Amino acid sequence: MRSTTARPANAHQARLLRLLRDLGPQSRVALGDQVELSRSKLAFEIDRLLETGLVVPDGLAASRGGRRSHNVRIAPSLRFLGVDIGATSVDVAVTNAELDILGHMAEPLDVRDGPVAVFEQVLALVGKLREATSTEHFDGAGIGVPGPVRFPEGTPVAPPIMPGWSGFPVREAMTQELGCPVLVDNDVNLMALGEQQAGVARSGRDFLCVKLGTGIGCGIVVGGEVHRGVTGSAGDIGHIQVEPDGPRCACGNTGCLEAYFGGNALVRDATAFARSGRSPELAGRLASAGRLTPEDVSAAAAAGDTAALGLIRWGGKRTGQVIAGLVSFFNPGLVVIAGGLTGLGHNLLASIRTQVYGQSLPLATGNLPIVLGELGQVAGVVGGARLISDHVFSPA
Amino acid sequence: MRSTTARPANAHQARLLRLLRDLGPQSRVALGDQVELSRSKLAFEIDRLLETGLVVPDGLAASRGGRRSHNVRIAPSLRFLGVDIGATSVDVAVTNAELDILGHMAEPLDVRDGPVAVFEQVLALVGKLREATSTEHFDGAGIGVPGPVRFPEGTPVAPPIMPGWSGFPVREAMTQELGCPVLVDNDVNLMALGEQQAGVARSGRDFLCVKLGTGIGCGIVVGGEVHRGVTGSAGDIGHIQVEPDGPRCACGNTGCLEAYFGGNALVRDATAFARSGRSPELAGRLASAGRLTPEDVSAAAAAGDTAALGLIRWGGKRTGQVIAGLVSFFNPGLVVIAGGLTGLGHNLLASIRTQVYGQSLPLATGNLPIVLGELGQVAGVVGGARLISDHVFSPA
Incomplete structure (x- = not known):
C-alpha cells in the first residue's frame, strides 16, 4: 500500500489547505476573508483543490445576505x-x-x-x-x-x-x-x-514548552516555527548548569538541572528521604512497593508529607532558576510546562512561577503566562x- | 530637506537591491544566477529599477563567452x-x-x-x-x-x-x-x-553576538533575522543568574552575571585588589590616576600582574558559564564576542572558550566557533x- 496523496500546486493552495485544517469547514466567502486573493483567483484555486480531491464540497453556507456561498472542507478521508x-x-x-x-x-x-x-x-x-x-x-x-x-x-x-x-x-x-x-x-x-x-499555546508564535519527565527538555517556537538549532540539539536545557559546584550529572558535568530535578533525580531523592526517615509516607510506600516513582512523591505530598512537598517545591525552584535565564535571554510570550512530572500538581507550577517572576526582569515577565500544557499524553x-x-x- | 527615495515596487526588486548592496556591481547575467526569475522577468524588473534611479548602469561586464552582459550597480548617490x-x-x-x-x-x-x-x-x-x-x-x-x-x-x-x-x-x-x-x-x-x-558573522543565519562592555547583552540572530522577543528585551543576559547566592546586583537580584563581570564589576574588583595590596600594578595605576578603568586591568595583566590576569580569567569563566547555558538552549552555529571589554585580549576569549567547550554537550559545541567580533567600534x-x-x- 503506497499513498498517492495529491499535493498543493502552489503557496496559495497550501495556505487554503492549512486554513481548512485549522478552522474546519468554511464557506468560500469566509475563506476569502482570510487570504489576500482576488475573488476570481480564489475561486480558481479552490476549484483546482476540488479537482485534486484534497478539498470536497460541504453544502451551502448560512446566508450572510445576498447569494448563499458554498461550503468546502478538507477531504475527510485523509489520515x-x-x-x-x-x-x-x-x-x-x-x-x-x-x-x-x-x-x-x-x-x-x-x-x-x-x-x-x-x-x-x-x-x-x-x-x-x-x-x-x-x-x-x-x-x-x-x-x-x-x-x-x-x-x-x-x-x-x-x-x-x-x-x-x-x-x-x-x-x-x-x-x-x-x-x-x-x-x-x-x-x-x-x-x-x-x-x-x-x-494552551494555540496560535502562539513565540513560546517555550518545557517538558518535565524522566529528563528535562524545551521546545522553542520562534515566529510560529520550531527552532531546532544548527545540529538539532536546541532546547537541551536539562544540562544547563544551575550551580557550578552542584552534584555530578550523568553527562559528566556538575550541577546540571537534571542532576537536581527530573524523574530520575526525584526518585533518587525520594528514596533517600524514605531511607533516612525524613519522610514516613515515602518510607511506607518504598517498603510496600520495593521502589518509588514520581507518582509516589505526588501522593505523599497530597497526604500532607512535608518532606515530599519540599522535594516538589525545591525541584520547581531549580527548574524556575533555569527558565528565568531563558526568559531573560529569549523574551517569550508564553511558557508552557508539560510532561509526566506535571502530575506533581500545582505546587510545582507555583514554585516555578515564584522563581521566574522574582528572578527575571519585569519587562520580560510583565505579561508572561506560565501555564500547564493541556494535551497531556x-x-x-x-x-x-x-x-x-x-x-x-x-x-x- | 526631505528624502524622496524611491522604494522597490515588489519583492523581486527588493531582492535584487539587497543583492547589489551585498555583492557590489553585477552583470545582469550574474544577477540572473542568483534569483529564480525568467530572463524576460529579470530584464523587466532591472529596467524598472533603472527607471526609479535606485540602480544605475555600470558599463559592460567581462565576457563569459557570447554577447557581453551589461553591469548594473546600486545608485552611488544613496546615503x-x-x-x-x-x-x-x-x-x-x-x-x-x-x-x-x-x-x-x-x-x-x-x-x-x-x-x-x-x-x-x-x-x-x-x-x-x-x-x-x-x-x-x-x-x-x-x-x-x-x-x-x-x-x-x-x-x-x-x-x-x-x-x-x-x-x-x-x-x-x-x-x-x-x-x-x-x-x-x-x-x-x-x-x-x-x-x-x-x-565575522558575514552571512551567518543562526548566531549569538555577546557584547561585553559596561554591561553585558546578547544579540540573537535566528534564520538570518534578529530575534527581539515579545517586548523587545530578548538578549538581556546580564541578569541571568550565575550563582543563586552570589553578590547583589544593581537590578535588585543576587548573583547576576553583571554582578560578577562587565566594565562596572571589573573596575570595582580591580579597585579592591589595588587597595588590598593584592595587585601592585593596579595599586600604582590607582595612585597615579585616582581611578581605574578596564584598560588599566588589561595593561596590568600585560605587564605580568597575576591578580589582574586572574580578574580577566575569572570574568571569562563567569561569562562562559552563562554562554554555555545559551548554547545548550539555542544550539547556535557561531558565537561572536564583541564590545569594549574584548580589549582585555586573548586571555578573556580563551577563558570563555574553555568554559563553554567544557560545559555544553559535545553535540552543541562540536562545530561551534567562538570568535572575536571584527568591526570594533x-x-x-x-x-x-x-x-x-x-x-x-x-x-x-
Whole structure:
C-alpha cells in the first residue's frame, strides 16, 4: 500500500489547505476573508483543490445576505499518523486532516532495545490501531524520538539515552514501511507543536514548552516555527548548569538541572528521604512497593508529607532558576510546562512561577503566562500529525 | 530637506537591491544566477529599477563567452546614517548603499542626560559628519540605544541605565529631524547586524553576538533575522543568574552575571585588589590616576600582574558559564564576542572558550566557533545602516 496523496500546486493552495485544517469547514466567502486573493483567483484555486480531491464540497453556507456561498472542507478521508516514542513508552494516534484524534493507543516500550526492536513493536501497535480505527492508509506520519534529531535527514544524532540509535535512518526506514511521507523530530518539539495546534499555546508564535519527565527538555517556537538549532540539539536545557559546584550529572558535568530535578533525580531523592526517615509516607510506600516513582512523591505530598512537598517545591525552584535565564535571554510570550512530572500538581507550577517572576526582569515577565500544557499524553502525537500535515500541505 | 527615495515596487526588486548592496556591481547575467526569475522577468524588473534611479548602469561586464552582459550597480548617490548611542559615548557614520563607511565620528556622551539633550548633541555631531563628508541628504537612518526598544514604534521601554527615556518617541522625533525613514533598535542587536553584514558573522543565519562592555547583552540572530522577543528585551543576559547566592546586583537580584563581570564589576574588583595590596600594578595605576578603568586591568595583566590576569580569567569563566547555558538552549552555529571589554585580549576569549567547550554537550559545541567580533567600534553604526537599508530596500 503506497499513498498517492495529491499535493498543493502552489503557496496559495497550501495556505487554503492549512486554513481548512485549522478552522474546519468554511464557506468560500469566509475563506476569502482570510487570504489576500482576488475573488476570481480564489475561486480558481479552490476549484483546482476540488479537482485534486484534497478539498470536497460541504453544502451551502448560512446566508450572510445576498447569494448563499458554498461550503468546502478538507477531504475527510485523509489520515495522519502521530508516533511519540518516549524513553519507556510509546503513543500512537491516527487523526483526520483537521487533526482530530480518531484513535489512540499506548504501551510500555524500552528505547534502549535499539531501533530495530523498537520499530517492530511500534509497527505492530500501529497495525492494531489501524485495525481498530478501520484506517486503510496514511497520508503522512510524524514521529518523535527522545533525543536530538538531524531534521532534514530524520536521523537521531548522538542521543544520550538511546544507545544504538545514532545515525539510524528513521525517516527513510519508516517511509518504506508506512508507504507515506514521514518526518522525524525530537519528542519535545512535537509536544510544543501539539500544544500550538490544539492546546494552551494555540496560535502562539513565540513560546517555550518545557517538558518535565524522566529528563528535562524545551521546545522553542520562534515566529510560529520550531527552532531546532544548527545540529538539532536546541532546547537541551536539562544540562544547563544551575550551580557550578552542584552534584555530578550523568553527562559528566556538575550541577546540571537534571542532576537536581527530573524523574530520575526525584526518585533518587525520594528514596533517600524514605531511607533516612525524613519522610514516613515515602518510607511506607518504598517498603510496600520495593521502589518509588514520581507518582509516589505526588501522593505523599497530597497526604500532607512535608518532606515530599519540599522535594516538589525545591525541584520547581531549580527548574524556575533555569527558565528565568531563558526568559531573560529569549523574551517569550508564553511558557508552557508539560510532561509526566506535571502530575506533581500545582505546587510545582507555583514554585516555578515564584522563581521566574522574582528572578527575571519585569519587562520580560510583565505579561508572561506560565501555564500547564493541556494535551497531556497526546501532545506529542498531535504534534506529529501537525508536523507532517504542514509538510503534506506544502507545494510539492 | 526631505528624502524622496524611491522604494522597490515588489519583492523581486527588493531582492535584487539587497543583492547589489551585498555583492557590489553585477552583470545582469550574474544577477540572473542568483534569483529564480525568467530572463524576460529579470530584464523587466532591472529596467524598472533603472527607471526609479535606485540602480544605475555600470558599463559592460567581462565576457563569459557570447554577447557581453551589461553591469548594473546600486545608485552611488544613496546615503545611510548609522547612529550608535552607548552609555557614555556616541558613534555616527555615513555609508553608501553598499554600506561602505564614507565617514565616522565619535565623542563622549552621557545617556543619563535624557533624550532631549542627547539628541541635540547627536544632531550636532551628525551635522559635522555631513559637512566633513559633503553629504546632502540621508536616504535612511538606523539608530541604536543601550536598552530595550519596542521595535515597531521605535521607543525605548523601561531602559535601566537610561533615566528619562522610557516611552520617548525616538523614531518619530528623528524621522522629523532627519527627514528620512528611521528605525531604532537595541545597540547589541545593531552590533550583531553589523558583524553579520560586514564582519565575522558575514552571512551567518543562526548566531549569538555577546557584547561585553559596561554591561553585558546578547544579540540573537535566528534564520538570518534578529530575534527581539515579545517586548523587545530578548538578549538581556546580564541578569541571568550565575550563582543563586552570589553578590547583589544593581537590578535588585543576587548573583547576576553583571554582578560578577562587565566594565562596572571589573573596575570595582580591580579597585579592591589595588587597595588590598593584592595587585601592585593596579595599586600604582590607582595612585597615579585616582581611578581605574578596564584598560588599566588589561595593561596590568600585560605587564605580568597575576591578580589582574586572574580578574580577566575569572570574568571569562563567569561569562562562559552563562554562554554555555545559551548554547545548550539555542544550539547556535557561531558565537561572536564583541564590545569594549574584548580589549582585555586573548586571555578573556580563551577563558570563555574553555568554559563553554567544557560545559555544553559535545553535540552543541562540536562545530561551534567562538570568535572575536571584527568591526570594533563601528559594528553598531554598520548595523544601523544595514537595518535601515533592509527597510528602504523592501516593497513600500
